[in-house]
Every structure is written in structure tokens, then in C-alpha cells.
Amino acid sequence: MKKIALVLFAAGALSACNQKQKTETVAANPQFARMLDQYYEGSLKLYPLGATYIGDNRYNDQLPNDGSAAYISTVKKFSQQYSDSLKNYDRTALNENDALSYDVLKDQLDMNMEGLKYHFEYLPFNQFYALPLTIGQLGSGTGAQPFKTVKDYDNWLKRVTAFSVWADTATANFRKGMAAGLVLPKALVVKMYPQLLSMVVKDPKKSLFYGPVNLLPKEFSAADKKKITGEYESAILNVIVPTYKKLGEFLQNEYLPKARTTSGYSSMPGGTDMYTYLVKQQTTTTRTPEEIYQTGLKEVARIRSIMDSIKNKTGFKGDLNAFFEYMKTDPRFMPYKTPAQVLAAFDDIHKRMEPNLKKMFNVTPKTPFEIRQTEAFRAASASAEYNQGSADGKRPGIFYVPILDAKTFNTTSGMESLFLHEAIPGHHYQISLTQENTSLPKFRRFGGHNAYVEGWALYCESLGKELGLYTDPYQYMGALGDEMHRAIRLVVDVAIHTKNMSREEAIKYMMANEPASEQYATAEIERYMAIPGQALGYKTGAMKIRELRNRYEKKLGAKFNLAEFHTQVLKDGSLPLSVFESKMDNWAGKQ
Template sequence: MKNILLSALLMASVMACNTNNSGRENASGNADFAKTVDDYYEERLKLFPLEATMQGDNWYNDLLPNSISQDFLNQTKAFYSSNLEKLKTFDRAKLSDQDQISYDILKRELELQLEQFKFHLEYVPFSQFEGLTLTFGQLGSGAGAQPFKTVKDYDDWLKRVSAFRVWGDTAVANFRKGLATGMTWPKSLVVKMIPQMTDLVVSDPAKSLFYGPINTLPKTFSEADKNRLTAAYRKAILEEIVPTYRKLGEFLEDEYLPKARTTSGVDAVPQGAELYQELVKTWTTTDKTPEEIYQTGLKEVARIRGEMEKVKTQVGFRGSLDDFFTHLKTDPKFYPYKQPKDVLAAFNTILARIEPNLKKMFTKTPKSKFEIRQTEKFREASASAEYNQASADGSRPGIFYVPIPEATKFNVTSGMESLFLHEAIPGHHYQISLQQENADLPKFRRFAWYGAYGEGWALYCESLGKELGIYTDPYQYMGALSDEIHRAIRLVVDVAIHTKHMTREEAIRYMMANEPIAEQGAVAEIERYMAIPAQALSYKIGALKIRELRAKYEKQLGDQFNLAAFHDEFLKDGCMPLDVLEHKMDAWANRQGK
């Protein structure tokens, strides 16, 4: 649960921009206010250097703070408290419109950050779904955000490696504190965490994931540097990295797993009910209660099932909707791919089909490049399709990662078109890239993240399929409906797991009864909700709000409503809480009507 709230609270995930922009003045109407929010951003980068690396800022690539230690937690708490006090010295009413948005976003973030400390989330420092143990592999593989272009880059990584064992020792100590206080992961999650550790334990450093940078040593390096770095990396792998992963794996298997809890919901841990309420507020950026969200989910599941019945009738399938689900999962014709490259080619075809219609719906498009890649093997088994954002300076493209453990088992009706609209274009790639590229925003907003806004936008983009010229195949439209009901199901099962004592097994059965998902996929999804409570609520809650706003303005403006202008206005100021967003969009709509 460390990253339960930490992920949620890094919504203003102030990750560094490229150093070329470090001296930029933001478009604030108040110089003192601008300095305050920019100072907050720059100071926070020093606390969280991994975020800087992810964003393409190379100033802190050699740092790996022990972010789960008590000293670090005390430091961050003092940091958030002092910045909140600074913020409160400003009279919000006297700030410009943009500064008021910044004020509201930052105040909310700081208050929520300070709320997290009482829950002792450091007692569960990583899960099967996220945490430094996974991020470290992505960074050190040579194929991630950590650069390996210069000799200094290679030396920077070695310095980070030297701090990894200390972090690992603290993780074990914190897990033990969790065992003593009842703050533990469910057993079913721990089972998945163990192989993620042991699979990285090797006796031959050349076979390690972390040897990747040595396999791609630049030819421009001198022979002396090549030999020195090769020896240093072999030593680091065998003496620092492998022992840390071995220790974590053995601890989880021998000591933690036998004592891990058998319950599924976060309400079973100390202050669990209060924690879940906080997470719902954080992830949805609303004051909706879990029960309200649960009831919305039930209604949406019923509505979308009705649409699925129509597709079943359209294709002439005889049998129940459950039978249709089985047909979609088992008919060999829905598994046409032989190799991973076939799957990737199909996604590239989707991009080619929607490109002609994108200009009708968006005036502003990203400058950042975009690629489609297969998910790396070391994390593919537990991974979902995902988007990794481009660097702010354009040196690294936005990447749509697709896990393809076995191409022959990749189902063409699994919602490939809707998945692409969500994770890639115009979903996450447009939203995140345009936000990062807007140099007029204060930096803490350029690199912010709010699930209800960002995931809400991506899910809303799935609903644009017909307008973009796809979903012409009823099976692909069925896939889109499957994706939509999947997000509606989340409202039901996430709340039920964490407030109504729904078990992991009951949640899996409910999911499989209401969408054509394989058991393996349902298990991975439900265990994700167990690892990151309330995160899954953000998608549907955000999408419903965006669709509600679009319908409101279409009615309000009539012929004056322009969809591209609506999308441009939505995206131009970046991520923000839904109430701040609605206030901003209402002001835009009022200007259009004049």
C-alpha cells in the first residue's frame, strides 16, 4: 500500500523537465506566486530524483534516496508543511485566473500529501504491480528512462546501484513493522511478488537484465572506459543487485508469506476504512462516497450489457450473452496472430486508420514522437498494456507498451481499437504530451497527474471510435463495449472489495460473468485493485464527467459548439481535479456564447 497513496498523491507528480527549461518563467500574473510554485517544484525534484529521470531531467540521475526510511518521511513531511504555509500567505481572490487554478491544485495536493503519513504506507513498500523493485529493473535495463549515452551516464547508474541495497534492507525492516501492526499485503499478491524478485537472481552477470547497458556500450567510448565499466557492472550485479533481490525474495517467501493476511480489502488493515475514503477522494478528485460510486457502477454495468445484447443480435449469434462471451474467448478465428510482430502491426494499422479523422477533432497535436513496442520480457507476465510518456525535451518518444507473452493467445476481439485510443492516440499520448509541451504552465502543473482527469480522458477517447472512423467491425465494437463495461465493473468490485468484504474470488467471478475476459486477465485485474485501492475508480468517474460536460455545452452552445475547440480547451491547461476542471470549462463555454 505504499504506492497506493503515494501513486495517488504524486498526481502533481512533479517530475523534472529538461534542464534547458530550468530557467523558464511561467505565465503567472504574480511574480511572487510564480516563484513560490516554481521553488516548490525545483525543491521537490531533489527529494524525488527518480521522477526527474523519468521526465528526462538528468541533474539527479546518480541519486537514489531511501524513500521509505523514517528520516526521509520526516523530511518530506516538513517540506509539504512549509510549502503549505507559504501558499497560504497569498490572497487567492487577488490572483489571476491561471494562478487561482494553480493555487487550488497545489493546496489540495499538499493537504492530501500530509494526510498520508498517518497511515504508515511505508510498511508495504512495494507490491506485485509497482514499486522500486520493478522500476529499478526498467531503469537499469538500458531500455528505459535512465540514459546510457555517456561515460557519466554509466557512472551515474553505478551510484544509484550502490544505494539499492540500503533501500532493500529498509524494505525488509518496514515489511516486518507491517507484520507487527497488521499492515500487510494479501497472500495472493505476495505470491506474485516472489518470482519478480527471484527471476532477477543470476550467477552469470552477463545473463542479468542489468547487463543490458554493457551489451550496448557506445563505440565512441575508449577501451579503458569500456573495460572499467564492464568490470564495474559485473561487480555491481553480483555484489549489490543480485544479493538485494535474493534477500527480498527469500524474505517474502520464508517470513512474510506465511504471515500475510488472507483478506482481500484494505478495510482489513489498521485505519483501513478511513484510508479507503481518502483514496476515493484522492483518485476521483470528488466528494462522492464509495456507496454512490458502487450504485453508479451497477447502473452502468446494466446499461452496457444492453448494448452488448444488440451486438450479439447484429452478428446473428444464438445463445445467451454469457455464451457469446465464451464464443469470443474460444473461437479460433479470434486468435489470428502467429508472432508478436503481427500484433504490433495490427496496432500500427489502427493508427493509420484514425489519422485522417484526428484533424477534425483536434486543432493542437503533440510534437513528441510516438512508438509502439512489446513489453519487456522481465515484466511481461504481470503487465498490462500501458503508455510511458515522452521526455519533455523530445529526446525520448511516448511509448505504447503491449504485453505479448504468447502471440497465438492474443485475442483480436479484446478491444484492440479501444485500447489504442485509450493508451496511445488520442488518449494518453495527446493528453500528457500536450501538457508537457505547454511551457506557459507552471512546472508543477506541466508534469502533474490526476487519475480522474488523465484516465478519464483516456476512457472518454475510447468513446470517440466511431467518430474517428473505427468500430466498423461489430466484433471490435464489442471489444470497445467490453472495455467500457470493464471500467464500470471496477466501480462495483473495487468498492465491494474494500468496503463490503467481497473476496478476491467473488470479484473474479463477478468480472468474468459480466465481460468476455479470460480468468488469467480477471485475476490480474482484481489483484491490481487489491494492490492499489480506488485507483481503478478514476477512469469511469472521470469519463462520465467529461461526457457530461460535452453534452452540457453542446446543448448550451448549439451551433456554436465546436468539438475540436472543446478538446483543445480541455487539454491545454493540463491535469487538474474535476471540480477545478468544470469551473474552467464553464468559463470557456460562457466565452464561446458571446
């Protein structure tokens, strides 16, 4: 999973490739380009956290009260303004690149406007997706919020004050949700208030938010250091601690008794419509929840059949669940002694597939790439992840691997498929090539669509054999386990939110179909309860890319070139799947 910045803009592409292959006869429209740029700039002001995450520091002191009626009204006016602006342009008169921008922006604005029909603000955060947690990451001094200048330190104090206001509004919205019957499940609430109350300290030096004081730059004057230290200690004790305490105690004492015992959205008034909207938003398709559910059932059966055949080829005696247990526990699958050996094994995966990568990709990123061990302070709760590099290439794309104990790091966990997804050619290729394209409007260069970004990364896992990987049956089983996990999501996410599947039933289903511990399955199922629909994007996007590849291989025959297909998939960046399919069909038609 890519570490997602809180940006609501779609993505871009390959400038060199675009210039090389450009067949457009219509010139770019300067007025249209100005409108797109104004939209991007306006979006940064509306979503300043997103600006911080992409390295635009102009709004680092701001944090909008995004649950307030005034803010929601502003978002509505902003979306309507640009919906009206789009009507001033004839899409058929735009060149190919501008026409894609038109389609992406229209989809984004329509989706935003539709979302305003629902009171999502009544569920302002949860244990997984929460501004209180993001604020902790930013305020630790090791996140995206910079602490390099005195102004940086002042900016953070202003953001903290705004967070206190945000928290009061969140509490008021939770109460409105209680009155309307729109409440979170108890199983999630019991995870939330301990997160908040853990921020309550008596000694400011023991606060996570004291991190920036410990990291004060040496070049600061003694007077500045003293002033900042005093201000931060005061902010921690008088603003931050009381805010988290009040929010945590509200959830524990007032909200928890009113929280629901059910797991899914359909048990709430209007919840089915809310979920159907989220499915559309996260998959960027018009597929119904039931269609996605049926696809999931078929995929689980298909992948399980392949798993059975691989198990039998190894000569293992026993059923599939026993084989899962064998792979998880047998010492032969834990050969490493040090973290360096684990990182070297991932580097070896890269080296082994490099000759085949050159055959399958004509264009590769300029952004540097590194494999690093996840820092110790966050390794216990971290998953392997990709952190994108900077658009200028100065900060590399980093594949982080958490290694708590190298001696228990299991090779059958799907190391090869994990590298293909998180690193190369998955997130590193797609995101870096997108950011490097300076010829596209900024709103398409930064951010992305869940189904496209995660769909591409999951599709890349399916390239293992073509890249010379998955020759070991246990590595292939690891890859199948990863694919099965995404197929299971299609079943349980929809079943939880439309078919009254309980949390416990979903956990049981997951454990029966993949090598997942109860602790892992519980965390995953609670994630789907907290952010409905998000987990559907992976498999939906990957299946669409594979469907198009199969279609064009059949249609074009000897004219089909896989490297060129991959160039076309990536060259215009992240698109809604409906726009993406239309674009790809146009390309295939010209071949």
C-alpha cells in the same frame, strides 16, 4: 494504460492556444512563478526517480530512503513550507492561469499532508507497484536510466548502494506493519518473493543488472571498460544479489506466515479510513466509496444491456457468455499472419478516422507519433501501452503493441477502442499537448492526475462512432468490453476494500460480466488488491468529461462547438476533477 513515470507533479497545456485565446486582464505574478519553480525543483530532489523518468539527469545517482522516519519528516516539512507559502497569495488577485496553478498546488499539498496521517510505509511494496521491480527495469540498461557516459555508469552504482539501504528499511517497516496488523494478503506475497529471488544468480553475467556492461559504448577506453566491468560484477555479487536474496527470504519465511487471508483494506486496523483516503486521492473527488460502488452496479447493468442488443443484431444464437467465447475463439477473428499486418491494421484505424479528427480537434500535438511492436524480451508480460515522447519532440510518442503470435491476435479484442485510448486522440494528444506548453509552470507540465489522464483516454474510446469507427458490430463489442471492464472495477475495487468481497468472488464477478480468462481476471483483481483505488480513476474521469459535455450541449445549444470543448478540456492540462469542473463551468458561462 499510460506507462506512468514516478512523478508527483500535475500537468500543463497548450501554449499556442492559451496565447491565442487569452482574455485575462491580470498580469502573471513573477513572485508566484518563482515560488512554483522552487516547488518543482524541490520536488525533483525529493523524488529523484521522477526526475530520471522525465529526462532530468541531475539526480541519477540518488535514491532516497523514502520509508525512513527522517525522509517522511522532510516530506512533511516540505509540504508545510509550501502550504504556508501559498497563504501569502490572494487567489482572487491572480490571473486565470496562476489561479489554476494555485488550485492544483493546494490540492496536491493538502493530499500529501493528509496521506502522512496513515502508515502507508508499513506496506512498502507489492507484486505490482514495487521499487525492487523498478530498480530492475532501470538497471537493465534499456530503461529510463541512461548509460551513455562513464559518469552515467558511476551514477548507477551509487543508486544501487542506496537501494540496499532502502531494502533494509522496507524490511523494518514490514515488521512494524506485522506488529500493527497492517499486512499484505497472502495471495500477493506468494507472487512477490519469487520476483525477488529470481534476481539471485551466481554468475554476474547472467544477472539482469549486467545489461549495462553488455551495452558499454564503443568509444569508452579499454581502461574504463575494464574498470566498469569489474565494478558491476562486484556490485551484482556483493550488493544486488544479497539484497534481493535477503528481501525475498524475509518475505517467504517471516512475512508470509503473518500475511492476511483477507483481500481488502477494511480487514486491517484503520484500513477503511486508509482506503477512503486513497479513493479521494485517485479520483480527485469527494465521492464516497459507496457512491462509486452504486455507480458501478448501474454501469455494469447498462453496458450489459447494450452488449445483449449487439449480440442479437449479429444473429448469434446463445447467451452473452457464449457470444464472448465465440468472439475469443472463432478463426474468422484471427486473420493476421505477421506482426507487420497487425501494426498495419492499427495504422489503418488512424487513417480511417483522420478526416473526422480534423472536425473534432482544433489543436493537435507537434510531437511525432509511432506505432511499434513491443520488444520480444518484455512482450510476454506487457500490455499495449503508450510511452510519452520528450517535451522537445525529439523522442516520439510511441504506441507499443505486444504481439506474441500474430496468428492468434484477435481483432475483437477492441483494437479500435484500444487505439483511441492509448494513442490518438487519447494519451498521445493529452500528454503531448501538455508537455509542449512551455508557458505553464513545470510542475503542471510533467506528471498528472490519474482520474484526469485516464479519464480523458477512456472518454476518447466513447468517440469511436463520431470518428467513423465501430461500424463493425464486433469492434463495437470490443469497445463495450473495454468500457465494461472499467465499470466492473468500480464494483470490485470498492467491494474488496469495504465489503469483504474475497479475491475469488471478485474474479468470478469479473469473468461473469466480461470476456476475461481466469488468468487475466486473477491478475486484474490482484492489481486492485495491491494498489487500492487506482482503477477507479478511469471511469470516474471519463464520466465527468461526458457529464460536462452533455451539460454544455444542452445549455449552449447551437453555440456548442465540440472541437472547442475538446480544446478547453485539454488546454490547461491535468487538473483535479473538482478544479477541472469549475474551470469548464466558467468557460461555458462565458459562451
